[in-house]
Every structure is written in C-alpha cells, then in structure tokens.
Amino acid sequence: xxxxxxxxxxxxxxxxxxxxxxxxxxxxxxxxxxxxxxxxxxxxxxxxxxxxxxxxxxxxxxxxxxxxxxxxxxxxxxxxxxxxxxxxxxxxxxxxxxxxxxxxxxxxxxxxxxxxxxxxxxxxxxxxxxxxxxxxxxxxxxxxxxxxxxxxxxxxxxxxxxxxxxxxxxxxxxxxxxxxxxxxxxxxxxxxxxxxxxxxxxxxxxxxxxxxxxxxxxxxxxxxxxxxxxxxxxxxxxxxxxxxxxxxxxxxxxxxxxxxxxxxxxxxxxxxxxxxxxxxxxxxxxxxxxxxxxxxxxxxxxxxxxxxxxxxxx
Ligand code: SF4
Numbered sequence: 247x248x249x250x251x252x253x254x255x256x257x258x259x260x261x262x263x264x265x266x267x268x269x270x271x272x273x274x275x276x277x278x279x280x281x282x283x284x285x286x287x288x289x290x291x292x293x294x295x296x297x298x299x300x301x302x303x304x305x306x307x308x309x310x311x312x313x314x315x316x317x318x319x320x321x322x323x324x325x326x327x328x329x330x331x332x333x334x335x336x337x338x339x340x341x342x343x344x345x346x347x348x349x350x351x352x353x354x355x356x357x358x359x360x361x362x363x364x365x366x367x368x369x370x371x372x373x374x375x376x377x378x379x380x381x382x383x384x385x386x387x388x389x390x391x392x393x394x395x396x397x398x399x400x401x402x403x404x405x406x407x408x409x410x411x412x413x414x415x416x417x418x419x420x421x422x423x424x425x426x427x428x429x430x431x432x433x434x435x436x437x438x439x440x441x442x443x444x445x446x447x448x449x450x451x452x453x454x455x456x457x458x459x460x461x462x463x464x465x466x467x468x469x470x471x472x473x474x475x476x477x478x479x480x481x482x483x484x485x486x487x488x489x490x491x492x493x494x495x496x497x498x499x500x501x502x503x504x505x506x507x508x509x510x511x512x513x514x515x516x517x518x519x520x521x522x523x524x525x526x527x528x529x530x531x532x533x534x535x536x537x538x539x540x541x542x543x544x545x546x547x548x549x550x551x552x553x554x555x556x557x558x559x560x
Contacts, residue, residue, distance in 0.1 A: 247552050248509035255546035256504055256553035259434070259463045259512040267392065269332020273368055274320035278354050279309030280341040283375065289413040294400075295476040296410060296438070296469070299340040301524040307340070313354060317361040333365030335392060344371040344380045352383060359391055366392025373397050373422035374414040381429040388431065396465070397422050399435040402455040406441050411476070420459065427460040434514050435461045439503065440469035442480070442487045446499060453506035457557070464511055466503070467518030468496050471526040478526050490528040493538070501545050509554030516542050
C-alpha cells in the first residue's frame with residue numbers, strides 16, 4: 247500500500263499541506279466581483295447548467311464590500327467558529343477568478359496577500375481563462391507565498407461537457423493543466439460524479455484518463471441539482487437522464503472510484519455540500535461534509551481497501 251498519512255487509506259490534501267507548511271491552513275472565501283465568459287456572452291450565456299454561484303458563497307462574501315473587508319470578516323468568522331489556523335489562504339472562489347486584465351488580477355491578488363494573517367491565495371477558474379501570462383503571475387507570487395490553482399474538469403467526456411453547456415472541450419482542460427505544470431503551479435482539478443449521460447461504469451473507466459492529467463490534487467463532488475439553474479429545469483423535464491446518488495450508494499461508489507485513482511493524487515474533497523436552501527436533489531438529510539467524510543473513511547476500513555488499489559495489482 248502507498249505510504250498514506252497515519253490512519254488514512256487515501257492521500258488527503260489537508261495533511262499534505264500541514265506537513266509541508268507546518269500548520270493548518272484555513273481558506274477564507276472572497277467574491278472579487280469576477281464574472282465568467284460562459285455567462286457574459288463571450289463563450290455563452292447562461293453558464294454551466296448546474297451553476298448557481300450563490301449556492302457556495304458564504305454570507306460575508308459580497309463584491310460590494312471589497313476584498314479587504316471580506317477577508318477581515320472571513321478571518322473573524324473562522325476564528326470565532328473553528329480551531330485556530332496557522333495561516334489563512336484567500337480563496338478566490340465564485341465565478342472565474344482569472345477572467346480579467348493582468349493589471350486587475352495583480353492588484354486583486356496583491357490586495358489579498360497584504361491582509362494580516364494571509365499566507366497565500368487559492369484561485370479557482372475555468373481552463374479557458376488560463377494562459378501563460380496568468381500562470382507566470384501566479385508563479386511569481388508563489389516564490390514567496392502559497393499559491394494553489396483550481397481548474398474545473400467536471401468531466402473528461404466532450405459529449406457531457408456539451409450537454410452541461412460547459413463551453414470548452416476536454417482538450418482545453420488538458421492544455422490548462424500543461425501550462426500550470428510548465429510553471430510548476432500546484433493544481434487541483436474539480437470533477438463531478440453523476441453528470442447526466444454518464445453511467446457508473448463509464449465514470450470508473452474515466453479514472454484512467456483522470457490519472458493521466460498532470461494535476462496534484464482532485465476535488466470530487468456528487469452531482470447535486472441546485473435551485474434556479476438550467477439543470478433544475480432539465481432534471482424536472484427529463485428525470486430519467488439523472489442517476490443521482492443516494493448517500494449510502496455514493497459512499498460505496500466514491501470508495502470504489504478512489505480505488506481507481508493513482509495513489510499519489512492528493513484528495514482535496516470526497517463529496518460536495520450545497521446549503522439545504524439551494525438543494526433540489528438528492529436529499530441526504532441535513533448531514534454535513536465532515537460526517538459524510540467520516541462515513542467514507544469508515545467504509546474504506548470496512549472493505550479493507552485504499553486509494554489506488556487497482557493500480558497496484560491489489
Ligand atoms: S460553473 Fe464556473 S465556469 Fe460554469 S458558469 Fe458557473 S462560474 Fe462559469
């Protein structure tokens with residue numbers, strides 16, 4: 247078995263970062279007022295069919311406040327509620343956080359990094375909003391601060407990407423990861439389990455492709471139908487096209503999926519979490535991510551299995 251951190255049967259990103267930087271890092275989300283080419287008409291209008299950015303924007307995030315105020319409020323929020331962190335990463339999360347001029351990006355990232363307690367940034371974006379110039383800015387910041395880059399993969403199948411109106415091909419995704427690799431950026435890919443038209447068998451098979459992407463970490467999300475999205479309409483019109491995961495089924499599936507992932511791939515998340523007010527389906531009750539994760543970890547134990555099992559000849 248691969249040398250996973252003590253007590254784990256997969257390769258968690260949190261432990262990796264703690265080991266590398268010597269303490270726990272806490273992300274603080276900001277809405278820097280970006281939009282997205284898949285919404286403003288440059289690529290498409292309406293966005294990816296599953297997307298409603300309000301569903302994952304914490305209450306203190308609002309572009310009207312400016313990012314310094316959001317960071318201050320976010321740090322205060324986390325310090326009140328959670329264990330003390332060794333440093334904060336400003337998380338540029340909603341929309342496409344590299345979709346602006348180079349000058350604007352530099353100004354926003356610098357403002358974030360000048361806030362007290364901030365040790366780095368985590369930037370989430372679309373593969374088609376990423377290029378050499380942006381990679382160079384991030385690489386320069388990375389010489390003295392922590393920089394994490396998140397790129398949306400969502401699916402490795404162009405037919406699925408089209409169906410969800412993603413507005414770019416899988417080939418563009420690969421190009422973005424290659425650029426990031428050239429600049430030695432730390433990358434995490436987002437991937438959704440259960441998109442319409444993809445069977446469980448196909449998803450497991452697609453791990454072969456995922457394993458070839460030059461990324462450091464992966465974030466897995468079960469498909470959730472979010473209120474006020476194009477997907478909500480599609481789901482109500484064509485429910486048979488959607489094979490949403492029930493909780494127990496997902497736990498088994500994500501364990502199996504992870505058995506097919508290369509063991510050195512760090513795992514950022516094993517499931518997604520949409521606030522109940524935004525969620526149409528599936529209904530997993532009011533269970534939080536921490537509890538889902540504990541159940542997934544318990545299932546790894548029960549099955550006496552681990553990440554990458556099927557790549558290591560059992
Ligand atoms: S998911 Fe991201 S890329 Fe897609 S429409 Fe929403 S903000 Fe844009």
